[in-house]
Amino acid sequence: MMPLRWRRQLAAAGWMLGLLLALPSAHAVTITDDRGRALRFDQPPQRIVSLLPSLTESVCELQRCERLVGVDRYSNWPASVRRLPQVGGGLDPNIEAIVALRPDVVLLSVSSRVSDRLEALGVKVLALDHKTHADVRRVLGVLGELLAVPPEHGAERVWRVIDAAVQAAAQSLPQRARGARVFFEVSRGPYAAGASSFISETLVRLGARNVVPPELGPFPRLNPEFVLRAQPDVLMVANRSMQPMTQYPGWNHLAAVKAGRVCDFGPELSDVVVRPGPRMAEAARIMARCLAEKYE
Template sequence: MKRSTALFLFLCVTLLGPARALQVTDDRGVSVTFAQSPQRIVSLLPSLTEGVCALEQCQRIVGVDRYSNYPASVRRLPVMGGGLDPNIEGIVALKPDVVLLAVSSRASQRLESLGIKVVALEPKSHADVRRVLSVLGVLLDVPEDVGATRLWRIIDSSVSAAAQSLSPKARNVRVYFEVSRGPYAAGESSFIGETLARLGVKNVVPASLGPFPRLNPEFVVRANPDVIMVGNRSMQALVAYPGWSSIKAVKEQRICVFGVDESDVVVRPGPRMAEAARLMAKCLEDKAR
């Protein structure tokens, strides 16, 4: 090694210091230690992909799951299957420093047995989104004041602004939100239900039924909501269920069917929750009478 090169490396280590080791605890309760902040990341959950990019570290992602499609830049990345059917061989070939995935993913143990570090994070509520962004900030070594804390402050204040934008008539409505055919609904205890509550409207599906219960269509008939929202990512045809013609929202055509891109926004618990709140608020204002 030339003396000039050796001197340069010495100065780099002396002035900048060695790479900082870090540790995070994921949603399995597992502590994962890294010699330095991961530079090659595979993300197998759209909300985590969006979280990394919202923290302005999108360039570190080298592979994604089939549903990660935002921001547009990630659509050019290698697709590694999904949480239930991950392409293990493909993931290994990408030589990631870490794989981000849901707690429910089947890939964790297999990847760890192959020596690949895994961080499992699964936001299911507004509080979870804030916490997950904070964990990602630590993992990515992004300072809180310019990273997760600042990002959450923007999200939270923007949701509040969406609520404040509603007229009184739009706040006093009863809402049914369908997330997929079944019907599967977003209950009060879901992150979607939390957003609706912050907008000041009444969710007709109580928390006691769980976050995303499958309902008997008759339940919705009895609930008789004023507004129906449909965030159906699979975009199955919107066919009325038996008896739904008698529902107030159906009779008065107070139904908002979110398009493909909008559905991605409203059904993902992540950094675009403020945009989701604005979409819901627009629906409420448009349909309020």
């Protein structure tokens, strides 16, 4: 028979183990997403599916790229994510493919229509939205907290790089380009970058002005006639489809078009300038270079 002293020691050890198991994990965290829903994670997610390129890029910039197990069809940066399984688009993902990847969490846009379906299947969904600079900084912070990123690799480090790059790009802009009135087409429609968008905020920091007023929202779809009336000094076009910009009636008569003050960003540059995330630093340099070249 086991000595009484040993039995007491084993009982004490069992009691301590039970107490430790009952305590919350040191890495447990509750995250409230942009739908207002609180999600508890007992440990940082190890298997992540991202359905938004900007969120994919942010996870990688926060040094957690290896935790991605699937992405949407448009996530293409950094190059390593191109080797991951693709599960469709952010608005039309393959639910079965996502579930088969056994994700700890799915990152997607608030505008995605699949959140409820995924949650009904027991998949945790974190819906995030970033339309402004403040949103981008906040979302980086949320992801950093979720993934337990140490400060030296964290959200504030990434944001400082973005902020410093925008400031440096602004300082590089020649005086003759300052005050230029810009129309930025985000995608065919034309869908514009409104005054309350992160793109417009970057333009304003560079010293330009947006011809789209804030009351129209961050990314409004406009009648092409609006641009004809606004007569911007410079057109910036995110042209992933490589369609001719002059397809809109009357745009070939715009003064900016006649003067050659059009920056037609192809697919690679378009991906940079329209995504709210870590490559906003590069986007600021691209837009500043466009303005400088058009006023040489």
